[in-house]
Amino acid sequence: EVQLVESGGGLVRPGGSLRLSCAASGFTFSTHWMHWVRQAPGKGLVWVSRINSDGNTVVYADSVRGRFTISRDNAKNTLYLQMNSLRAEDTAVYYCAGEGTNDALNIWGLGTMVTVSS
Amino acid sequence: AIQLTQSPSSLSASVGDRVTITCRASQGIGSSLAWYQQKPGKAPNLLIYDASNLESGVPSRFSGSGSGTIFTLTVSSLQPEDFATYYCQHFHSFPLTFGGGTKLEIK
Numbered sequence: 001e002v003q004l005v006e007s008g009g010g011l012v013r014p015g016g017s018l019r020l021s022c023a024a025s026g027f028t029f030s031t032h033w034m035h036w037v038r039q040a041p042g043k044g045l046v047w048v049s050r051i052n053s054d055g056n057t058v059v060y061a062d063s064v065r066g067r068f069t070i071s072r073d074n075a076k077n078t079l080y081l082q083m084n085s086l087r088a089e090d091t092a093v094y095y096c097a098g099e100g101t102n103d104a105l106n107i108w109g110l111g112t113m114v115t116v117s118s
Numbered sequence: 119a120i121q122l123t124q125s126p127s128s129l130s131a132s133v134g135d136r137v138t139i140t141c142r143a144s145q146g147i148g149s150s151l152a153w154y155q156q157k158p159g160k161a162p163n164l165l166i167y168d169a170s171n172l173e174s175g176v177p178s179r180f181s182g183s184g185s186g187t188i189f190t191l192t193v194s195s196l197q198p199e200d201f202a203t204y205y206c207q208h209f210h211s212f213p214l215t216f217g218g219g220t221k222l223e224i225k
Binding site: 035037044045046047050059060061062095100102103104105106108109110111 | 119150152154156161162163164167168171173205207209212213214215216217218219
């Protein structure tokens with residue numbers, strides 16, 4: 001079964017850090033470009049970041065560039081998102097998603113909730 | 119950044135109705151557009167890629183069309199399980215963006 005499972009979310013104070021993980025199974029993780037997408041409570045989807053298959057090329061949304069770092073370990077079939085200098089507006093469910101051969105996100109995790117609050 | 123504007127933002131319809139959702143891009147994006155369905159508390163699910171291609175396993179009552187700046191998602195005959203929120207997303211250039219969503223509710 002194709003599956004992505006996020007972990008690492010939780011409650012953190014403003015200015016703090018969290019590292020999200022996304023464990024992949026049931027498909028060839030190493031050949032997929034991977035993304036993080038977030039969704040604030042009651043709001044729409046917002047694209048956060050993308051990493052290519054070998055991890056050499058990364059792209060970020062302006063709102064997180066310089067604070068978040070996307071990475072991957074293909075040997076462990078795992079995607080990461082290191083989040084530093086967190087702000088209240090980063091509060092959201094964070095989804096990892098896989099991009100197939102077509103321009104679309106065809107594999108999604110269940111999401112992990114990140115709450116930034118004092 | 120390319121902006122995607124969806125309309126309407128909400129829509130009430132009945133089972134069996136035909137509905138169409140529109141997504142307008144702030145500049146031309148060719149056919150680099152996807153559509154997703156999201157139900158409350160769940161992850162999004164891909165419906166359409168490259169503007170008009172049906173993802174495997176998605177019912178044929180869903181269809182997409184358009185190119186350039188105007189795109190549509192049509193559901194030919196609404197089923198109870200189709201009541202959800204729908205999003206468009208472009209893949210033309212970075213940053214990737216999503217439309218604001220269209221909430222489809224039961225009339």
